[in-house]
Amino acid sequence: MKTNVGSIDRIVRIVAGAALIAASLLDLIGPWGWIGVIPLATGIFRFCPVYLPFGFNTCSVKK
Structure with missing residues (x-):
């Protein structure tokens, strides 16, 4: 599984997912x-399957 979620995208996904879950628990x-489990998981694993068909990749380019 190749990573396709970059650093900033990852942080936003983890924070948003955790906030949604916390709001639900409260x-x-x-x-x-x-539903916050989805962005939380994609942030933790650094892979978003929705990006694949569109060819998106927010990771920095490695030289």
Whole structure:
């Protein structure tokens, strides 16, 4: 599995995912907050399957 999620993208995904899960646990937004598992997982594993068909890659280019 090749990484396609860069540093800034990774941080944003992890923070947003954790915030959604926390809001759900605190009953601020209901069970829909568990959708935060998806950005959290893609941030942790540095791979987003949605990027593949579009050819997106937010990782820096290695020389």
